[in-house]
Structures are given as C-alpha cells and as structure tokens.
Amino acid sequence: MDLPKCGSVQEISNALSTNQGSIKVTGRLIQHDCINRQATLGDPQTSASLCVDTSLTEPLEGSVGSLFQVIGEVEREDGGDTPIVRARIMRCVDGMDLLMYNRALRNQQKYFQSRNVTLVRHN
C-alpha cells in the first residue's frame, strides 16, 4: 500500500527555506481565497507568512483568524523565490497553545539531534 510521505514538523520560518519534501506547519490563517484556492498562513510571533495551495482541501472548515495545521508538499514556483505548500491536509487547531507547541517541538528536535546515531538501513 503506498503511503503518503511523512510531513516533518517545521516552523514557518524554516519552511520558507526548505527546498522540497513534505512538511507540517502550524499558523494562523491570514487570508483565504476560495475561488483561486489560495491561502496564507502566518506565524503569530514572527511576521513570516507562507502561501498554501488548498485545491485538495476545499471547502475549509474554519474561518480567517483560526489556527491551522497544514500537511503537504513544498514546491517552488518557476521563479524560485517563494515556496508554496500544496496542502493535503488542513486541520483546524483552535485552542492549541502555540508557545507550548513550539517549546515541545524544540525539545523533540533537541532529542533527535542528541541521539547522534547514524542509522544505516538495508532494505
């Protein structure tokens, strides 16, 4: 059964600099255009924002101003400057404490770095 790729959890500021792959970002919905199926996700603490293509996830439950978690693939436009996330999953996470979330995320990343294990897999 071919599974969708796992979305590695990232903050919006990191997501802007990744090249490719599946990611999971959390942010506040700043703008949502149903007709063009575009949305903008913003980080409440920094002013970074990310473009999201919502063709697979329309109609959206929740309105502008809610917190959303997006899982999808990062793609770069032909110009190469702004990344856009093709959302597979848009999840409304109103009520989530973003400060705690970021703290837990940092702890998790610290743990993964401290593992210092090189895994060599033979399939």
Add this chain to the structure above:
Amino acid sequence: MDVEEMEVDGTENHSLRNDKIPKTLCGLDFCFHVFNKMYIDDIIALEQCDVIPGMYWYKRHPIYKVDIMGVVVKRQENVRCFIYAVDDGTGVITCCCWKSRLHEQSSEDIETTLQRCRNLPEVLRKKMSGVLMSEAKKKEGYSLGDLVHIRGKIKIFRGEREVVASYHNKLEDPNMEIVRMSELPVLYRNLYDVDTLPKKVLEELSEMSGQRKGICHSEIVPELKKILVTFIEDQQPEEISVEHVSKIPGVTDLLKEVCWRGRMHERFIRLDIVHCKSISF
C-alpha cells in the same frame, strides 16, 4: 529489515550492546507488557526478533504493542475494517481498525439511550452523551485530518508493517498532541535508551552466552540427539550405554562448553543424558 547502529556517545559497554535478552527473560522487561509510546519512525525501523514471532526489538527492549498519536492522512474503508495511515511528524504507518459487530446489530438511537439514563446526575449524563458521540463517530470512521490515538499490536500485512488497533479514539483537543510531543523525549531518555536489567545481571548473561553462542539449557537435548544420531549412522554399534555415550568426542565437547560454570550444570547434563536413553532411534 536490517539496522546497524554506531553510537558515537554511548555509555554502555560495547560488548553488551549486541546481545539481546534471552527469550525466557523477556517477560522481565516492562516494555514487553505495555503499549509503548514511540515515534512512528522508530516503529517502522524496529528489528524483528527471530526467536519469538510478533516480537520486535528497540535497542535491548522487546516490543510488541505500541501506542501512537497522529493525524489521519489516508483513509480506506473495507467491509469489515477501516485502514488509516497515521502521521505523527516522524513517520507514517497504516493502522487497521476493525468494525464492531455490535454496531451492525443495535438499532438504538442516541436519544433513546439518553432517555433511559434520565435518572443519572447531570455530570454522568453529559459523559454518557460524549461517549455515545465518540462511539457513533467510530462507526462512521475518522476523516482526513483528525487527531487519533491508537493502541495496538504490530503486525506484518502483505509485507508492510502495520498496527492492528485494539483501542482507537479521536481526540478533540489539539493540545493532546503537545502533551505527547513533550512526553516522548523524556520516555526515550529515561526508559527506552536505557537497559531495564541491572548492569551486573547483563554482564552475567553475556558471559553465559558468550562461551558458546546460542546454546542454552533447552537446546542441550536436541544437540545431544543430533550427535547421537550421527554417531549411530557412522559406527552402527549393536549396543549403546550411558558410559559409551559420554565418551563420544562430540558429547564431551558439548559437556565442556556447557559445564564450564560448575557442578550444577553437570547435574543437569547427566539428567539429560539419562533422558536421551529413552529417545527412540
């Protein structure tokens, strides 16, 4: 799937690292008995145990039940079960949730059940309606993007590893994800990356297994049987006695390797030779 690890910053003794706990002592490890909260990435990378089917190793812990929490990214409905792909940020794994036969039979509505519970206090009635809602949701199945909590055994289905859920539930509160994300590094550091058995016990175990890899008490009888059968095929004697048997070179080697520790083992070996007398050729 083979996994080789090289630990750069390890405090464990390098000679002990590759020895697994013997099959008979797996039950001493708490990981054997509980639903282990783990990262999905690690569950996929678990090493299979060749001695016990259904058992997997994480470092030196035997694991066969896991507890995962993640977002549903793929959903498939079959006649008897739902198959979800769950993503927790580190990996994706399929989970199989069997449909409950009771739901097919019961035609009772939520309202009628609540009517019957009129006499209960307010708090319990609210709890009851919450439980009935989540049961109804389970019947319909979770949708894409739901945060689910699944506990179950690891099985291999059509070559792929999957979790067969014995408990599954949808979580409404998104903060539960944060709780799990903060719990896991602590669990890993304090429990999974550390050995359960004390160091002295592990050293003794590795000493006992180090002499002759793979030979333990329960394997002595089959080993003896093999040696005796080859002896009989080669020599074709008319009569065999216990003294004769203990003089066969293969048997003396076996005795030496197993009995290095002391007379206790010697006594076990003599008893086994006596048992061998009753083996029919």
